[in-house]
Amino acid sequence: MNDQPAFEAKGAAKYFGEVKALDGVTLKAEQGKIFGLLGPNGAGKTTLVNMLATLSQPTKGSLKVLGIDVVEHPDRVRRQIGLAGQFAAIDEYLTGEENLYMVGRLYHLSAKEAKARTKQILEEMKLTEAAKRLAKTYSGGMRRRLDLGASLVGRPKILFLDEPTTGLDPRTRLDLWHTIRELVAGGTSILLTTQYLEEADELADHIAVIDRGKLIAEGTSAQLKAKLGGDVIEFEIDETDKDKAMGAMKGVSKKAASYDAESRTVIVPVGGHGARRLAEVVRKLDQADVAPHTLSLHQPSLDDVFLTLTGSKVSKDDEEPKPKKRGRA
């Protein structure tokens, strides 16, 4: 089992009626690493996670976890995995301790083992003090930690984290990042889905970008950034200045500038020397007699990734396919 990929998908597709939530995705993740799945709301991230976690079955294609087919042997897969998500799947009317103990018993640990494991996880998740309080009294961050803790009770080899930091405040998010890093250091393989490039960049060894159910790019963070050209300079102009501005940007960077009509913004990928290029961009705009309304230099955002990879802005989530469920959207 050791030489198997942590998980893999071959042409995996999931249709909800006419809607193609996932439309043929093929990918493979190494063991002991964090695999980042990056995409906007409704891109198909949760759909993929749910299929890998045996919650739903693919319409087409195959998925394996540690070499085990999820459709043929769901029970064997379930013994290897843990699942935590953006909506804490815990019982609010049980205490933290009771939640973990219940999950321990459901993983078929003996009563004694379940008790010991509960204590250990409460400590790891820094919930020992809150152990005897009902989970409904927990803060958002504590709930998320309890949920993550519940997914760890069975010592999973593969952990699926579906947008674990969505909706958390920055500090809680950093804490959670820290916990995730420790888990990987302990040998767990992780599939992390996120909407934030920053998060994938920070945590993932390997990143797959999906949009509208399709894989649109894959590689290490460095590879993806190289593709995007590093820093980005953006400025908003009057529509009538578009040609002048685009002309002026020729030769500023090896990569061509692009124009987003909807926001009337010119996007210039400038590689690793953003600050130096900024002066040049301003000078050239001045020479071309274009007065930008706004001008900024920043790291590429998810928006920029999508603009570069797909030529359109991040799709709005209300237009996007979503699984029918209310729980984990």
Place this chain on the structure above:
Amino acid sequence: MWEKLYFQAVDTWAITKRNLLRYTRLPQLVFFSLIQPVIFLTLFNFVFGGALGHSGAAFHDKYINYLLPGIMVQVVLFGGLQTGIGLARDINSGIIDRFRSLPMSRAAVLAGRTLADLIRNVVVVGIMLLVGYFYGFRFYNGNWKAAAMVVIFLLFGFAFSWIAAFLGMVVKDEETAQLAGFLFVFPLVFASAAFVPVASMAKWLQHFAVNQPITFAADAGRELALGIPSHGAFWKLLAWVIGILVVFMPLAVWSYRRRA
């Protein structure tokens, strides 16, 4: 094989315990499951009892004697309804997804829920008996038959839990499950011998009332508790209980597996 059964029992008990713990922590659930039946019993006894005449052979001397078995049927059915409401709530809270990702028995989530509701019904029936006794109810047909009444009522409620479980899995929404349940159960309970003799109803309704399971349950209960002959209502009820379990247990488990 034995190992599988053992773990099925472990899983079912873990879920049962979870549901029972929840009940103790939700004041509104305690109210609806424990206090409400007592209020029903009190109101029916002192409101309808007066109108119907407290004495008379039809009521075996006192209306409370007639009423208690009937109202118990209503109460165990309402208890059974909770199964569907609770399951719909769990689906929406996401905890069912957690259970489905665990290497646990697929039937345990449903079995644990119906079992917890059965245990709660045991408590409720006990309270009803106590309050009923206080209002003057007595068993007239021996202890064994009294116990048999309690057991068959609890089984009826348990079977009904599985219908509710299936409904809950299908509608997937707490409010809808509640509404569907009450729309379905209320008329059924009132158009039965649960509260008043069928003979006092409109003719067309009588045909329905005498042939439906809630009447069988009320009549069976009265035969066991008071010795009023019921023309085999007990066996008809038992047939219903077995029939419901045979149909709805697999249906509910099937809809749980199939979800998503």
